[in-house]
Amino acid sequence: xxxxxxxxxxxxxxxxxxxxxxxxxxxxxxxxxxxxxxxxxxxxxxxxxxxxxxxxxxxxxxxxxxxxxxxxxxxxxxxxxxxxxxxxxxxxxxxxxxxxxxxxxxxxxxxxxxxxxxxxxxxxxxxxxxxxxxxxxxxxxxxxxxxxxxxxxxxxxxxxxxxxxxxxxxxxxxxxxxxxxxxxxxxxxxxxxxxxxxxxxxxxxxxxxxxxxxxxxxxxxxxxxxxxxxxxxxxxxxxxxxxxxxxxxxxxxxxxxxxxxxxxxxxxxxxxxxxxxxxxxxxxxxxxxxxxxxxxxxxxxxxxxxxxxxxxxxxxxxxxxxxxxxxxxxxxxxxxxxxxxxxxxxxxxxxxxxxxxxxxxxxxxxxxxxxxxxxxxxxxxxxxxxxxxxxxxxxxxxxxxxxxxxxxxxxxxxxxxxxxxxxxxxxxxxxxxxxxxxxxxxxxxxxxxxxxxxxxxxxxxxxxxxxxxxxxxxxxxxxxxxxxxxxxxxxxxxxxxxxxxxxxxxxxxxxxxxxxxxxxxxxxxxxxxxxxxxxxxxxxxxxxxxxxxxxxxxxxxxxxxxxxxxxxxxxxxxxxxxxxxxxxxxxxxxxxxxxxxxxxxxxxxxxxxxxxxxxxxxxxxxxxxxxxxxxxxxxxxxxxxxxxxxxxxxxxxxxxxxxxxxxxxxxxxxxxxxxxxxxxxxxxxxxxxxxxxxxxxxxxxxxxxxxxxxxxxxxxxxxxxxxxxxxxxxxxxxxxxxxxxxxxxxxxxxxxxxxxxxxxxxxxxxxxxxxxxxxxxxxxxxxxxxxxxxxxxxxxxxxxxxxxxxxxxxxxxxxxxxxxxxxxxxxxxxxxxxxxxxxxxxxxxxxxxxxxxxxxxxxxxxxxxxxxxxxxxxxxxxxxxxxxxxxxxxxxxxxx
Numbered sequence: 001x002x003x004x005x006x007x008x009x010x011x012x013x014x015x016x017x018x019x020x021x022x023x024x025x026x027x028x029x030x031x032x033x034x035x036x037x038x039x040x041x042x043x044x045x046x047x048x049x050x051x052x053x054x055x056x057x058x059x060x061x062x063x064x065x066x067x068x069x070x071x072x073x074x075x076x077x078x079x080x081x082x083x084x085x086x087x088x089x090x091x092x093x094x095x096x097x098x099x100x101x102x103x104x105x106x107x108x109x110x111x112x113x114x115x116x117x118x119x120x121x122x123x124x125x126x127x128x129x130x131x132x133x134x135x136x137x138x139x140x141x142x143x144x145x146x147x148x149x150x151x152x153x154x155x156x157x158x159x160x161x162x163x164x165x166x167x168x169x170x171x172x173x174x175x176x177x178x179x180x181x182x183x184x185x186x187x188x189x190x191x192x193x194x195x196x197x198x199x200x201x202x203x204x205x206x207x208x209x210x211x212x213x214x215x216x217x218x219x220x221x222x223x224x225x226x227x228x229x230x231x232x233x234x235x236x237x238x239x240x241x242x243x244x245x246x247x248x249x250x251x252x253x254x255x256x257x258x259x260x261x262x263x264x265x266x267x268x269x270x271x272x273x274x275x276x277x278x279x280x281x282x283x284x285x286x287x288x289x290x291x292x293x294x295x296x297x298x299x300x301x302x303x304x305x306x307x308x309x310x311x312x313x314x315x316x317x318x319x320x321x322x323x324x325x326x327x328x329x330x331x332x333x334x335x336x337x338x339x340x341x342x343x344x345x346x347x348x349x350x351x352x353x354x355x356x357x358x359x360x361x362x363x364x365x366x367x368x369x370x371x372x373x374x375x376x377x378x379x380x381x382x383x384x385x386x387x388x389x390x391x392x393x394x395x396x397x398x399x400x401x402x403x404x405x406x407x408x409x410x411x412x413x414x415x416x417x418x419x420x421x422x423x424x425x426x427x428x429x430x431x432x433x434x435x436x437x438x439x440x441x442x443x444x445x446x447x448x449x450x451x452x453x454x455x456x457x458x459x460x461x462x463x464x465x466x467x468x469x470x471x472x473x474x475x476x477x478x479x480x481x482x483x484x485x486x487x488x489x490x491x492x493x494x495x496x497x498x499x500x501x502x503x504x505x506x507x508x509x510x511x512x513x514x515x516x517x518x519x520x521x522x523x524x525x526x527x528x529x530x531x532x533x534x535x536x537x538x539x540x541x542x543x544x545x546x547x548x549x550x551x552x553x554x555x556x557x558x559x560x561x562x563x564x565x566x567x568x569x570x571x572x573x574x575x576x577x578x579x580x581x582x583x584x585x586x587x588x589x590x591x592x593x594x595x596x597x598x599x600x601x602x603x604x605x606x607x608x609x610x611x612x613x614x615x616x617x618x619x620x621x622x623x624x625x626x627x628x629x630x631x632x633x634x635x636x637x638x639x640x641x642x643x644x645x646x647x648x649x650x651x652x653x654x655x656x657x658x659x660x661x662x663x664x665x666x667x668x669x670x671x672x673x674x675x676x677x678x679x680x681x682x683x684x685x686x687x688x689x690x691x692x693x694x695x696x697x698x699x700x701x702x703x704x705x706x707x708x709x710x711x712x713x714x715x716x717x718x719x720x721x722x723x724x725x726x727x728x729x730x731x732x733x734x735x736x737x738x739x740x741x742x743x744x745x746x747x748x749x750x751x752x753x754x755x756x757x758x759x760x761x762x763x764x765x766x767x768x769x770x771x772x773x774x775x776x777x778x779x780x781x782x783x784x785x786x787x788x789x790x791x792x793x794x795x796x797x798x799x800x801x802x803x804x805x806x807x808x809x810x811x812x813x814x815x816x817x818x819x820x821x822x823x824x825x826x827x828x829x830x831x832x833x834x835x836x837x838x839x840x841x842x843x844x845x846x847x848x849x850x851x852x853x854x855x856x857x858x859x860x861x862x863x864x865x866x867x868x869x870x871x872x873x874x875x876x877x878x879x880x881x882x883x884x885x886x887x888x889x890x891x892x893x894x895x896x
Contacts, residue, residue, distance in 0.1 A: 008089035021047025021073025068162035073124035123155025198241030260296035282307035285316025295469030345397030362429035363462035392488030397448035447481015503595035526571030546624030616645025677755035685755025711766035752777035785817035785825035845876030
């Protein structure tokens with residue numbers, strides 16, 4: 001005989017989890033911690049069983065498949081009640097197991113929707129009819145609902161293949177890295193199935209049903225720690241963090257972004273409708289940022305750092321005992337300046353308006369020796385340590401920064417100041433940007449530096465630390481630079497500095513090479529530099545030719561110190577600013593007794609010796625007399641003396657009175673030339689005939705160079721006065737040219753080897769390679785001596801046309817007569833007939849004879865005047881209306 005029926009007590013709870021179509025986990029309201037939970041099975045029904053994964057801790061354990069419609073039943077129940085407050089009654093409790101069976105209602109009491117009845121009506125569960133009481137209308141209603149569902153063919157009662165309602169689940173990802181790459185940065189729909197702790201969840205990815213474990217990228221929550229006796233002890237706030245994540249994510253529809261891999265676990269970000277759970281955990285003080293996975297975060301690492309900072313300031317939960325680290329007060333936190341030197345791979349010297357500052361790139365470490373012990377054993381005992389060339393990728397790191405930054409303006413933001421430590425001086429650590437590019441990030445992304453890892457409580461780091469971590473992750477993935485599995489590059493550099501024997505061996509090669517490319521590595525004084533020659537792979541010391549330059553303060557190897565000469569430090573700074581770590585050209589002439597080379601150095605085509613003399617920081621040395629630069633050096637020295645610059649501030653020039661007798665006899669020394677162009681002002685350009693072959697070779701070499709290395713569109717920015725390469729419209733070939741005018745997208749260029757001008761599109765211009773700047777212009781401008789051009793424009797044009805027809809593109813004989821402006825005046829003859837060009841034009845009435853007072857020119861002027869009188873008598877051209885220069889002819893617009 002059964003016990004008397006009692007009315008079940010209606011209770012309220014929140015649905016935490018749906019275990020299957022007939023089993024639900026309920027929880028109460030939290031009070032000072034995670035709330036109590038209870039599992040309730042729905043009375044009188046049986047749901048299809050869900051699949052189970054194999055147990056990794058049990059040998060030979062295998063997975064079980066879904067029973068048909070098991071997933072649909074679970075999902076129906078999940079979408080209906082998960083996370084909602086419901087009313088429930090417990091009808092009976094199984095003795096021994098304690099399992100509770102009851103009914104769940106939507107709403108606050110038993111008047112709400114009966115979840116059991118809804119499941120039966122949808123045909124998703126079976127009614128256990130053996131347990132139904134015939135005298136209980138509610139239980140009999142369940143049987144009636146099932147019959148109705150069968151009649152309607154709903155759910156599992158529908159006709160068709162049951163196998164279509166069985167999931168094909170992937171319980172284990174074989175290649176996590178490839179899996180992440182195939183879904184990288186894509187939002188994947190998912191359902192969270194389990195929360196292990198605040199930052200680790202398990203989920204089904206939909207609709208493919210991969211079962212994955214996701215660790216939240218960039219953070220770590222409190223977890224269980226193993227005590228000395230082997231027990232799992234939760235860290236403070238572990239349970240609270242887990243409940244925080246559980247209450248928001250468990251069995252909720254979310255989106256997951258896969259970002260990386262840690263062992264067999266996947267790193268990612270979980271987004272629910274209200275936002276990023278990672279950010280919420282940080283903001284509430286349930287998690288801290290971790291550097292090891294911050295580099296893969298794609299949803300804004302700066303937001304995570306900001307959320308953590310907010311929790312720290314409020315001292316929430318795990319930050320309740322937080323004390324900010326003390327940092328030095330930084331003045332002028334941001335500034336800008338020009339980079340003048342790169343120090344190894346992580347530091348640089350910047351010139352500001354008032355001083356020079358050495359700074360370090362924050363939070364990065366330059367390349368390190370692969371194995372210091374091994375390299376020390378291999379290194380010769382007397383060999384000097386050269387980190388720049390000996391440490392793998394150090395030279396590449398330095399070169400990357402040198403090419404990008406030297407001479408460029410950069411913006412600097414000081415992140416922190418590292419105090420002196422273990423004998424190292426204080427370091428100012430900064431973020432450096434140029435044209436919006438973070439230099440440290442670019443360096444790390446190339447694999448030419450690594451990111452420093454810090455303690456969790458150390459805030460002294462780059463303000464763009466997360467971008468650095470992300471860049472390092474990309475470099476590791478690509479396997480570039482120090483992360484490459486290939487053999488590192490080796491730089492075998494011969495150091496010739498101060499080694500007389502080696503210097504003697506290299507001297508003939510350097511002399512024959514002419515101008516060699518070099519990089520200035522160190523500047524000891526204004527006239528003493530240390531150079532690296534890439535082609536010859538050697539280091540040399542160069543003494544600048546042709547000048548005497550004051551020296552800076554110096555200390556000899558013996559320890560003896562010498563003070564700086566007057567203006568020695570200024571000369572040193574001058575040379576550093578224009579030469580330090582720049583690409584230069586060096587022309588070696590000889591060497592001294594100490595193994596130092598002597599020669600000329602050119603920076604961007606500028607002779608350093610001339611630049612120092614011009615600035616008053618050096619004087620001309622007598623050894624320059626035999627050089628091609630002697631005249632230029634004397635001229636610049638005279639200008640510096642006149643302006644009383646630097647060394648010449650107190651210079652008083654001794655005036656000497658020189659009496660020069662004018663030469664009585666005219667000097668005749670005809671040179672063979674080829675006339676290439678006649679201008680509208682009746683001047684002409686001519687090339688020396690003996691240079692013709694060399695000029696043709698120069699043009700061939702230029703065109704071959706431009707074909708081998710064609711200029712990139714937009715790579716060259718033309719400037720007025722620039723030497724460049726330009727295509728000529730008539731033959732579309734490359735020639736050396738000088739830019740005279742820029743207007744819109746057009747440029748007027750002057751072809752320096754031929755004397756002609758042309759307007760062309762700027763797209764037809766290109767940078768002129770350095771080795772083609774050395775040869776001086778081959779076309780020289782001249783004017784005919786002792787004649788002048790008529791003022792009438794028509795007559796002037798007739799004269800230009802006559803001269804053009806007579807001399808252009810023809811070999812001629814040229815004799816210098818006297819200096820003038822804008823061109824030196826000469827006599828020009830045809831080599832075969834020896835007919836004088838000026839006399840012929842005067843005789844034809846195209847030109848007017850000019851009066852000259854020089855005695856040596858008297859005979860030539862007399863001959864020209866004779867020809868002019870003959871033209872007048874014959875009324876030729878200018879003289880067709882008589883002598884237009886007479887006073888009465890002024891009314892016709894003529895004047896003398």
